[in-house]
Amino acid sequence: MTVKMKMHKQIICILLVGMFFLTSCGKKSTESVIEPQSKSFFAMDTYMMITAYGKNAESALNQAEDKIEKLEKLWSVTDENSEIYAMNHSNGNTVSVSPETVELLDFSLNVSEMTDGALDCTIYPILTEWGFTTSEYKVPTDEKISELLKNTGYKKINLDGNNVIVPENMQIDLGAVGKGYTGDLVTEVLKENGVTSALLDLGGNIQTIGTKPDGTDWKLGLRSPFDEGNFATLEISDCAVITSGGYERYFVGDDGESYWHILDPKTGKPAQSGLVSVTVVGKEGRLCDALSTSLFVMGLDKAEKLWKQHDNFEMVLVAENGEIYITEGLEDDFSLNEIYGNLEVNVVRR
Amino acid sequence: MKHKKIWIKVCILIFTVGIIGSLYLIFHPHGQIVNIIQDGKILYTIDLEQAEDQMIYIEYQGSKNVIQIQERQICVIDAECPDQTCVKMGELKSNATPIVCLPNKLVIEFAENDDIDAEVK
Numbered sequence: 280m281t282v283k284m285k286m287h288k289q290i291i292c293i294l295l296v297g298m299f300f301l302t303s304c305g306k307k308s309t310e311s312v313i314e315p316q317s318k319s320f321f322a323m324d325t326y327m328m329i330t331a332y333g334k335n336a337e338s339a340l341n342q343a344e345d346k347i348e349k350l351e352k353l354w355s356v357t358d359e360n361s362e363i364y365a366m367n368h369s370n371g372n373t374v375s376v377s378p379e380t381v382e383l384l385d386f387s388l389n390v391s392e393m394t395d396g397a398l399d400c401t402i403y404p405i406l407t408e409w410g411f412t413t414s415e416y417k418v419p420t421d422e423k424i425s426e427l428l429k430n431t432g433y434k435k436i437n438l439d440g441n442n443v444i445v446p447e448n449m450q451i452d453l454g455a456v457g458k459g460y461t462g463d464l465v466t467e468v469l470k471e472n473g474v475t476s477a478l479l480d481l482g483g484n485i486q487t488i489g490t491k492p493d494g495t496d497w498k499l500g501l502r503s504p505f506d507e508g509n510f511a512t513l514e515i516s517d518c519a520v521i522t523s524g525g526y527e528r529y530f531v532g533d534d535g536e537s538y539w540h541i542l543d544p545k546t547g548k549p550a551q552s553g554l555v556s557v558t559v560v561g562k563e564g565r566l567c568d569a570l571s572t573s574l575f576v577m578g579l580d581k582a583e584k585l586w587k588q589h590d591n592f593e594m595v596l597v598a599e600n601g602e603i604y605i606t607e608g609l610e611d612d613f614s615l616n617e618i619y620g621n622l623e624v625n626v627v628r629r
Numbered sequence: 630m631k632h633k634k635i636w637i638k639v640c641i642l643i644f645t646v647g648i649i650g651s652l653y654l655i656f657h658p659h660g661q662i663v664n665i666i667q668d669g670k671i672l673y674t675i676d677l678e679q680a681e682d683q684m685i686y687i688e689y690q691g692s693k694n695v696i697q698i699q700e701r702q703i704c705v706i707d708a709e710c711p712d713q714t715c716v717k718m719g720e721l722k723s724n725a726t727p728i729v730c731l732p733n734k735l736v737i738e739f740a741e742n743d744d745i746d747a748e749v750k
Binding site: 320328498500522524 | 666668669711712718719722723725726727729731734736744745746747748749750
């Protein structure tokens with residue numbers, strides 16, 4: 280073999296190796312990528328997106344949507360065929376409800392007890408008076424609020440087995456826990472279908488099954504209560520993350536004041552606890568949903584006290600002065616986004 | 630001998646095209662593909678990098694949304710609904726936060742994911 284021929288062979292080899300590397304730097308091998316199945320739809324007065332991984336994911340997602348549709352029909356306040364509607368229009372008579380509604384109402388009443396009434400499913404008529412259920416906002420007079428407050432109070436609701444009595448002139452709405460509990464029930468449906476990795480975004484209420492298929496945590500942005508951005512990211516797996524914030528639904532009155540939809544059940548007015556956003560992280564969506572509203576009403580000190588008494592949730596609280604409080608269980612999962620680096624982060628310890 | 634030279638030239642040509650192609654893929658700005666969806670159906674798929682400034686009018690059961698594309702940004706500038714949430718949301722910024730008009734079942738979202746999986750709100 281001549282020197283020239285050897286050189287030609289070497290050039291061909293180099294070119295072939297180069298071409299191999301060029302072709303391998305594009306997409307990952309399709310064999311190693313698990314394709315997600317996604318479904319998005321409108322339900323429970325919000326936009327929902329569910330992404331699931333697994334060979335039965337498509338069928339699981341269809342069942343999940345059916346489940347949500349069924350639960351919405353049970354718990355809608357406005358649907359004349361719903362169980363909530365039946366209770367609210369029973370004139371104080373006993374109404375028999377489904378096991379799902381019993382479970383949801385029982386849970387809601389327990390959290391009301393646990394939070395000393397910071398969560399109260401009976402304030403629906405006051406929420407309506409403010410216009411938060413119809414988007415026809417107005418500031419009610421103090422007299423009107425006092426009058427409506429007489430017909431509120433979770434302790435007046437009677438739940439016995441599957442029989443419920445909502446007293447005459449009272450109305451309930453389980454919206455503060457309904458989406459969280461829906462997340463729990465849909466998670467069960469997905470798991471029963473063999474889904475081991477999924478992200479449920481139920482109108483901003485997030486619930487996850489497992490980790491991402493590559494084994495890494497889900498990366499969630501926490502909405503800033505001060506602007507449109509995400510002030511922090513949380514890296515979590517296999518849990519629910521739910522936020523309540525004054526920025527979600529509010530209006531500016533003729534007096535120039537902002538009024539948000541999270542009402543203090545004791546005053547019938549927007550909660551003024553010094554907190555502007557509360558995020559709760561835990562295994563149960565229903566607990567996260569219920570507590571995010573309750574802790575917003577309770578404020579920093581009472582929220583910290585409640586957290587120290589229970590070990591089944593963690594929280595991120597944002598105060599109106601911009602200070603952030605995270606509980607120690609989230610210390611490694613929480614990171615403040617760079618542009619919000621001026622906000623002070625305090626770690627709450629047991 | 631002549632046969633080998635041709636092969637070398639073919640390989641060099643493929644190699645060069647490969648390098649140019651790779652560099653193009655790496656450095657060419659990715660399109661900002663946006664889907665406009667109504668009641669689960671994709672009405673429009675638009676690349677904001679390529680799209681001309683325009684208004685898109687979408688009607689749902691007699692109620693209208695006016696979508697504006699201007700300087701590679703998309704937003705809803707008018708909506709015939711009581712809450713006006715979609716208008717207040719301003720420009721579409723993240724895949725985790727689609728522009729949503731609940732009364733008119735309208736969603737505007739990026740077709741590709743960004744760095745977070747979802748926004749808690």
